[in-house]
Amino acid sequence: DSWPANASGGSSAFRNLALTNQGRLVQTGASLRGKLDTTPKPRFLAIIEDYLYRELKALGVEDAVANESRLQVFREVFSTIIDDFKTYKPLLAAIKNEYEIMLTHLNDKVIDLEPLRQQLVLLSEQCDKKLMQYRKEEREEISLLKEEKRRLQQTIRQLTNQNQNLETNIQRLQEEVASQYQLYRRELDARKLLINDANDL
Known part of the structure; x- marks a missing residue:
C-alpha cells in the first residue's frame, strides 16, 4: 500500500505541485505552465x-518560518522517505538522528536559558523602575535647585539695592562732611581775623 493511506493514485492535486527555493510547496496552476x-x-x-x-x-503553516507543527510534518515525511529507501535507510536514519539530537540539545539549552531570560526580564523591569525613580528624583532636585537659584537671585538683587543705597548714603555723608568742614574752616578763619583785629586795637 502506498503511504499515506488516503493519498491514492486517483488524486490529481499532486500533479500541480512545485517546491520553491524557500522550501514552500505551492500549486502551480495554469499561470505557471x-x-x-x-x-x-x-x-x-x-x-x-x-x-x-x-x-x-x-495546519496553516505553509510559510517557511520556524514552527513546531511545520517541523513535525516534515519530520514525518522524512521518516517515510527513509523507510522507503531501503539501501540508504541506515545512513539517512543516522543523519536524521544527528539532527534530532542537535534539536534536542538546542531545546534543552533554551529550557536552561529560560530562567536566565526571566531574570533578565525581571532585572530589566527593575532597572526601568529605578531609572524612572532616578528621573523623578532628578526632576525634583532640579526643581529645588531652580527654586534655590530664584531665591538667591532675589537675595542678590536685594543686596545690590542695599549696596546702592549705602553708596548713595556714603556719598551724601561725604558731601555733608565736606560742607561742614568748609563751614568750620570759614568760621575758623573768621575768628582768626577777629583776633588779629582785636590785637591791632
Whole structure:
C-alpha cells in the first residue's frame, strides 16, 4: 500500500505541485505552465508532496518560518522517505538522528536559558523602575535647585539695592562732611581775623 493511506493514485492535486527555493510547496496552476520543469515526477514523490502540501495547508503553516507543527510534518515525511529507501535507510536514519539530537540539545539549552531570560526580564523591569525613580528624583532636585537659584537671585538683587543705597548714603555723608568742614574752616578763619583785629586795637 502506498503511504499515506488516503493519498491514492486517483488524486490529481499532486500533479500541480512545485517546491520553491524557500522550501514552500505551492500549486502551480495554469499561470505557471511553461515556467516550471514539467518532467513527470515519480509516483512516490508526487504522493509525498501532495500529503506534505495538504498537511501544511491544513495546519496553516505553509510559510517557511520556524514552527513546531511545520517541523513535525516534515519530520514525518522524512521518516517515510527513509523507510522507503531501503539501501540508504541506515545512513539517512543516522543523519536524521544527528539532527534530532542537535534539536534536542538546542531545546534543552533554551529550557536552561529560560530562567536566565526571566531574570533578565525581571532585572530589566527593575532597572526601568529605578531609572524612572532616578528621573523623578532628578526632576525634583532640579526643581529645588531652580527654586534655590530664584531665591538667591532675589537675595542678590536685594543686596545690590542695599549696596546702592549705602553708596548713595556714603556719598551724601561725604558731601555733608565736606560742607561742614568748609563751614568750620570759614568760621575758623573768621575768628582768626577777629583776633588779629582785636590785637591791632
